[in-house]
Amino acid sequence: MSINAVIGLDIGGANVKAARLDGQSASISFPLWKEPQRLHEVIRRLASDLGGCTRAAITMTGELADCFRDRAAGVRHILAQTEAALPRARLQVFTTDRSWADPEQLRAAPDRAAAANWLALAIWVARQPELAHPTLLVDCGSTTTDFVMLEHGTVATDSQTDFDRLCRGELVYVGIGRTPVCAVCQALPFRGTVVPVMNELFATADDVALMLGWATEAPLDLDSADGCPRTMEAARNRMARMIGLDHRSVSNEDARQMALAVADAIRQRMAQAMQRVLLRHPSPQGCVISGHGRSLVENVLPCVPKKSLAELSGGDVDRVGPAFAVAALAIQDGVL
Numbered sequence: 001m002s003i004n005a006v007i008g009l010d011i012g013g014a015n016v017k018a019a020r021l022d023g024q025s026a027s028i029s030f031p032l033w034k035e036p037q038r039l040h041e042v043i044r045r046l047a048s049d050l051g052g053c054t055r056a057a058i059t060m061t062g063e064l065a066d067c068f069r070d071r072a073a074g075v076r077h078i079l080a081q082t083e084a085a086l087p088r089a090r091l092q093v094f095t096t097d098r099s100w101a102d103p104e105q106l107r108a109a110p111d112r113a114a115a116a117n118w119l120a121l122a123i124w125v126a127r128q129p130e131l132a133h134p135t136l137l138v139d140c141g142s143t144t145t146d147f148v149m150l151e152h153g154t155v156a157t158d159s160q161t162d163f164d165r166l167c168r169g170e171l172v173y174v175g176i177g178r179t180p181v182c183a184v185c186q187a188l189p190f191r192g193t194v195v196p197v198m199n200e201l202f203a204t205a206d207d208v209a210l211m212l213g214w215a216t217e218a219p220l221d222l223d224s225a226d227g228c229p230r231t232m233e234a235a236r237n238r239m240a241r242m243i244g245l246d247h248r249s250v251s252n253e254d255a256r257q258m259a260l261a262v263a264d265a266i267r268q269r270m271a272q273a274m275q276r277v278l279l280r281h282p283s284p285q286g287c288v289i290s291g292h293g294r295s296l297v298e299n300v301l302p303c304v305p306k307k308s309l310a311e312l313s314g315g316d317v318d319r320v321g322p323a324f325a326v327a328a329l330a331i332q333d334g335v336l
Helices: 034-050 071-085 103-106 118-126 162-168 204-211 234-240 252-278 293-302 309-313 318-332
Strands: 007-012 015-019 024-028 055-061 090-094 135-140 145-151 188-189 192-194 286-290 306-308
Touching: 007 071, 007 135, 007 306, 015 192, 015 318, 024 034, 024 318, 034 071, 034 192, 055 071, 055 118, 055 318, 071 103, 090 103, 090 118, 103 293, 118 135, 118 145, 118 192, 118 286, 118 318, 135 252, 135 293, 145 192, 145 234, 145 252, 162 192, 204 252, 204 306, 234 252, 252 293, 286 309, 309 318
Parallel strands: 007 055, 055 090, 135 286, 286 306
Antiparallel strands: 007 015, 015 024, 135 145, 188 192
């Protein structure tokens, strides 16, 4: 059976991603906490976009969405929705104990499947023969950034939960997309003065990326803090609101200076977390960067040779790294 009959699914709380080993991928922005009963529609659409599948490898973080009473309820819901979306496909789920289970097995022990997507990516990267030396894996997405040390072909942490990783600096809740500006900055510069920010979800790191040219404008995309287009003009207005102004009194350069300050604050948060990780391990001799937040993390990383996930995989899978990795692992481990 062709490996292209296998897809990897990374089911998050804000985005659902799918990938095949030939590098084809798809991603849908989906706020799971708002419409959890529609998850099966999103998964079915992703599978269709990739030409269908008879086998699927699954990892998830969406069980953390606050529409679920607890993680166990979230895992069970995601599994049921995936089965409804792919009723004829064989399903295998990657777990935090670095093994595989089918949905029926996980109904009795659902916590095994919670928040394992980072681990799937890290294990796949660690297995690459060109990374025999200590390597730091950095995965910066829209919401979070992971710092994971890889040593001797293995993942050099025994963390199993997001709680473990938060405590150790391996997980920091800042990213290139959904991070609220008010979560990382108490004040912003404006024409020679420093202005306290409003503690409102007026602007996010996505607006920073737009103002700094790290993200491409998408006028039809309304997935922004205020529901207005993801354009530089609209991002400028969102940034202006952070200090009680609007687009009429804030220029592009004003908004750009504010964006630079936010980016610096996010980098400081990342650097603090990364240093906690590096204190426990040998100095890395290389870095692998995954996710679409490369512009945000590059200045934080050690001065060592760097590779992108695309270079390792041979395909443009940076935005869907865990989905690609979980599919690759399922084939390598012989479970699909």
